[in-house]
Amino acid sequence: MAQNSMRDIRRRIKSVRNTAQITKAMEMVAAAKLRRVQDAVQQSKPYLSKMQEMLANLSLSARHVKHPLLAVRPVRRIGYLVITADRGLAGPYNAQVVRAAMQEFGKRDKGSYAIYSVGKRGRNFFQRRGLPIAAEVVDLPDTPTYDSVRHLAENIIAAYEREEFDELYFIYNEFINAAVQRPVVHKVLPLASLGENAQGPRRNYLFEPDEESVLAALLPRYAETLVYQAVLDAKASEHAARMNAMGNATDNALELIEKLTLSLNRARQAAITTQIAEIVGGAEALK
Amino acid sequence: MLTVPLEIVTPERIVLSMDVRMVILRGGDGEIGILPRHMPLATAVKPCLVRIRLADDRQDVVPVSGGFVEVLPEKITILADTAELPEEIDVDRALRAKDRAEKQLQAAADEEEAERARQALTRAELRLQAVEEHKRLNGFLHASAPSA
Incomplete structure (x- = not known):
């Protein structure tokens, strides 16, 4: 009996050790991917800040210009860009976003919103519940390129300009740091305050051919860039969340191994004690 | 200067x-x-x-x-x-992209698709031209040292 339970424990230790090795590897892979995405986030910042600077300058001299992306309309329908991952094993990452999204949807009548979904996890969830998905992107690369989200971004902006919805919200996990990712819901369109975030001096430019057409070309691109930024940020969160989840899994596995080793030793000790007792008993009997 | x-x-x-x-x-x-x-x-x-x-x-x-x-x-x-x-341009890839864009342009069902194909075609052609020009001018931009 003791022999059997010892064999069982050994088998379990082996299997848990295998699991720990796998989760450890996944943790390190996620860490490497996180570094790469963080790098991409850094690299993409100058473009956005330069654009904000230009928009701030433009909004000074083009205050009278009307553009659909700036117009505040009565809200009949809302568009939501919901960014999830393609895969699980990332701790609360997907659940968090989906929960935040469902809370938002709950405030609205069915039919008064449209979902733009990034990632398989979110898409599958919304599909199962028969929620209205207007467009989706799945299988994004680990470090998303601008090209990989461009189509979706253009789609969203065009739909907004056609007044298919009157406000656009992003719902995704914001990357605070490697340990903390927070689900956020924030309004992106209409672009309310141009250039509030801009740094740098204000200038009076010459616009070629004129303010209106430069602004008309710049605004959609700016909105698309915001989509790209959100996707990058969410991707950083995803890798960080997966890294943490796998780190915890590894820790748990190691703890489990320790406990199992302890009970293995105890079982072995018990078996030895029994054997000694049997030998002693036998020797006693011979006297 | x-x-x-x-x-x-x-x-x-x-x-x-x-x-x-x-x-x-x-x-x-x-x-x-x-x-x-x-x-x-x-x-x-x-x-x-x-x-x-x-x-x-x-x-x-x-x-x-x-x-x-x-x-x-x-x-x-x-x-x-x-x-x-x-120097970062992959000529083979640009050639393939050009090919693909030309086919898409021919097969385009509506104006939007055609426009997309035209843009892709322009991008591919510009890349190819850039490689030519870079050679012709004996250009100074190298992939290894992008910023001076």
């Missing part, structure tokens, strides 16, 4: 950052050449080869698939949708 810092930025990265003597590109109103101390100007950039001339008269080109340029007397910033250095 007067120079001005030039930066070419895409949503993904800073492609190039260096001091130049002149930049030529296709703006919203046609070709413009920009020299140091130009007055502040903002305009769209059409898909084109951005020509760069250095203080020592060396030249090179960077293919840009559209975007914007902000010109200040002391700095030029090109916000490009996509841009790459000539």
